[in-house]
Amino acid sequence: MTTVFIHGFGLLGSSLARALRQGPEPVTIIGSDQDSNQLDYAQAEHLLDRVSAGLKLAAHAEVIILATPVDQIKRTLRELAQLPLQANVIVTDVGSTKQSVVDASRCLEASPAVFVGGHPMAGSHKTGARAGRADLFENAFYFQTPQTEAERAAAVRLKHLLAGTKAKFVQVTPKRHDYLVGQVSHVPHVLAAGLVNESNQALQSDSLGLRVAAGGFKSMTRIAAADPTMWQSILLNNGEIVSEQLTAYMKTLQEIQAAIDQQDGPALFSFFDRAQHSRRQLEQQTDNQGAGFYDLFLDIPDQPGTLAQVTKLVAQANLNLVNLQILEVREDVNGILQLTFSTAADAQQAAKRLSPHYHIVRRD
Known part of the structure; x- marks a missing residue:
């Protein structure tokens, strides 16, 4: 029986608890969350076995999962460093940025803990324990960022324990993770939020306004409904990379704007043709590093x-x-x-x- 401590029982934490219940080995789950309503619901649904006030019961765990926003994960790591943790306890997280979290985890070097950065590439615009699903991570990439032999061994242990997620586990460096995720997740969220805010401002005096929004607009901006606290934390922790990527994106926008102003038909066709080809290629990836859908x-x-x-x-x-x-x-x-x-x-x-x-x- 493995004792798992989950700090943060929102969408990701509760989904991991559900997946752990369906995993290859029996687990005792201890839950902690600053919102008692999340824990009440989790207890009622038998997603956890014990409730901890803060990190009080973390010392009883063999595996500790930090499922809160990145800034809170970093604070929690410092708190864990002061606790009498079990020997060889594995500490991992689900934060959307990795370099800053891995840097923060160095405070555990003097403790018995082994830290493995983690990030399941799955989520929803819905939040809270009620939104959790056991299949949330199915076929999704689950990044791990082990740096040492001990961490790589711990990563293998976590992969086995979390087999119930049915995720695709991939090991990368923290730097590579932040660049990849910045381009395919963080920048798109910024663009979606910007488009919603700009459209709302531009159409506020029109009685139809966003009521006519459909098709591409709704599909592209659905992710703008995500948790603002989480995204504030993500951008504060991956800001340098996202800023560079936004600069490149703005250059692309300026180029297509120039093509529109100059009525450059070939340039406009090439722009959309390249995008169409690249988008279809996404669906044809068959190796373990590709999408596989x-x-x-x-x-x-x-x-x-x-x-x-x-x-x-x-x-x-x-x-x-x-x-x-x-x-x-x-x-x-x-x-x-x-x-x-x-x-x-x-x-x-x-x-x-x-x-x-x-x-x-x-x-x-």
């Missing part, structure tokens, strides 16, 4: 039972459906249903199974 897009009617019929056909073919969502691409009665599979073979079989019943818009 394959999408099928169906044109479906707005009729009762349509979703149930689609998922029934997929299930009858014994295919593993990773995700599905309705894309708000237009305002008429039909919609586009996006089905995501983990293998190209499953996507192809799904297309064969569904094509007699629904129009397939495209396959990626």
Whole structure:
């Protein structure tokens, strides 16, 4: 029986608790959160076995998971350094930046703890323990940043313990992690929030305003609904990298603005053509370092039972459906249903199974 202490029982902490319950070995989960409502809910749902006031019971744990915003993780590491922790206790986190957290973890060097930086690339615009799901991390990349042999051994131990997440564990350096995640996660969140704020300002005097927003606008800006406290912390800890990436992005915007002003048709076509090609390439990654997801897009009617019929056909073919969502691409009665599979073979079989019943818009 492994005792796991989870500090922070919000979306990620509660989802990890759920995944641990489905893992390969029995666990005792101790939970801590500054919001007692999160802990009350977690207890009622049997997501934890004991509640700790702050870090009081952390000394009883063999594994400690810090699932709070990055700034709080750094403060917690300093507090843990002052506690009588168990020998060889593994401390890890789920913070979205790694270099600053790894730097902060050096305060544990004089303690019995082994720190392994962690970051599951999964989340939701919803927050709190109620939003947690056992499958939140399924097929998502789970970064680990071990630096020493002891940390690499601890990373292997964590990978086994967290097997119930069904995540794809990848080991990288903290610096590489922050650059990669800055480009594909942090910058997009800044852009989404900026677009929402700018559009709200620009359209506030128009009675239709954002009511007409659909399709690309809603899809692109959905992540702007994320927790402001978390994103403030992320940008304060990965600011230098994100600032450099935003500078490069602004240069791209200036170039496309110039092409628009100059009515440069070839440049405009090239801009969107490169983007289309690159975006489709994302769906074709098959190695362990790539996305590994394959999408099928169906044109479906707005009729009762349509979703149930689609998922029934997929299930009858014994295919593993990773995700599905309705894309708000237009305002008429039909919609586009996006089905995501983990293998190209499953996507192809799904297309064969569904094509007699629904129009397939495209396959990626």
